[in-house]
Amino acid sequence: MTEKEKMLAGMLYDPSDQELSALLVKARKLARRYNQIDEDEPEKRTAVLKELLCNTPNLPSLQAPIYFDYGCNTTFGKFSSANFNFTCLDVCPVHIGDNVMIGPNVTLATPMHPLLPEERNVRQDENGRFYNLEYAKPITIEDNCWLASNVIVCGGVTIGEGSVIGAGSVVTRNIPAHSLAAGNPCRVIRKVTDADRMQP
Numbered sequence: 055m056t057e058k059e060k061m062l063a064g065m066l067y068d069p070s071d072q073e074l075s076a077l078l079v080k081a082r083k084l085a086r087r088y089n090q091i092d093e094d095e096p097e098k099r100t101a102v103l104k105e106l107l108c109n110t111p112n113l114p115s116l117q118a119p120i121y122f123d124y125g126c127n128t129t130f131g132k133f134s135s136a137n138f139n140f141t142c143l144d145v146c147p148v149h150i151g152d153n154v155m156i157g158p159n160v161t162l163a164t165p166m167h168p169l170l171p172e173e174r175n176v177r178q179d180e181n182g183r184f185y186n187l188e189y190a191k192p193i194t195i196e197d198n199c200w201l202a203s204n205v206i207v208c209g210g211v212t213i214g215e216g217s218v219i220g221a222g223s224v225v226t227r228n229i230p231a232h233s234l235a236a237g238n239p240c241r242v243i244r245k246v247t248d249a250d251r252m253q254p
Contacts, residue, residue: 061145062127066168066187069145081106081125089119114150116140117158123165131197136160146190146209151197157221160201164190164209196231218246 055063057071067074084106091098103113106125115135120142122128127144131152138158142148146164150156166189168174176186191210195201199213202221213219213229220236220243229235233242 061190062147064146064189064191066173066189068185069188070183070185077124077126081122084125085120085122088116091118112152130154137203145188146192148192149194151195151199151215153198154195155200157201157203157205159204161206162193162195163206164193166190166209216246 056073057067058073058077060067061069061074084102088099088102088106091102093099100113103116106122107113107128107130109126110129112130112132112134114130117135117137117140119138120136120140123143123145125144127146128142128148128150130150131154133152134150134154134156136156137160139160140156141161143161143163143165148162148164168187168189174186174188176184178184193207193209194212195207196213196215196217198216199218201207201213201219202223204222205219205225206223207213207225211225211228213225214231214233216232217229218234219225219229219240220234222238223236223240224238225235225240227239229240229242232246234244234246235242
């Protein structure tokens with residue numbers, strides 16, 4: 055099993071693996087390139103996003119700056135968007151549905167580290183190379199969600215369809231569909247219902 059296969063499967067893997075390092079460098083170069091393209095050059099932006107998010111059929115609207123670990127492990131649905139400073143540590147798959155609104159300074163973080171220090175600390179292989187092991191858990195944000203400013207979503211979390219996550223929340227566990235949730239740790243406050251409708 056390759057280190058990439060282990061990574062995507064949520065197993066302990068070596069992030070300094072040569073294949074993974076090359077993919078990481080490529081994604082970060084593409085993100086930097088995207089961040090330097092002006093908004094009045096949409097064709098150039100689209101070309102970079104197509105390469106960065108090479109496995110998503112629907113390109114989102116992303117307000118620079120953006121930051122990705124791999125890009126190729128993230129997929130977006132139709133009409134989704136993210137505001138300034140979107141950070142996506144997509145070591146494991148990140149699935150973002152249709153019509154998802156992501157506010158400024160939102161972080162989606164799939165990487166995890168072992169709780170025991172002897173498992174997460176730097177070690178040395180037989181060739182004298184230093185490395186450490188980590189693992190990851192996927193993130194799913196279902197259709198029609200809104201993540202407000204400064205939300206952090208941790209690995210292993212699914213946010214159910216139509217949910218709203220309040221500003222500054224740290225989401226450490228699954229959020230049911232059609233929920234208004236907020237806080238650190240993020241908790242469900244109530245259901246989003248037809249009573250919340252602003253138009254008659």
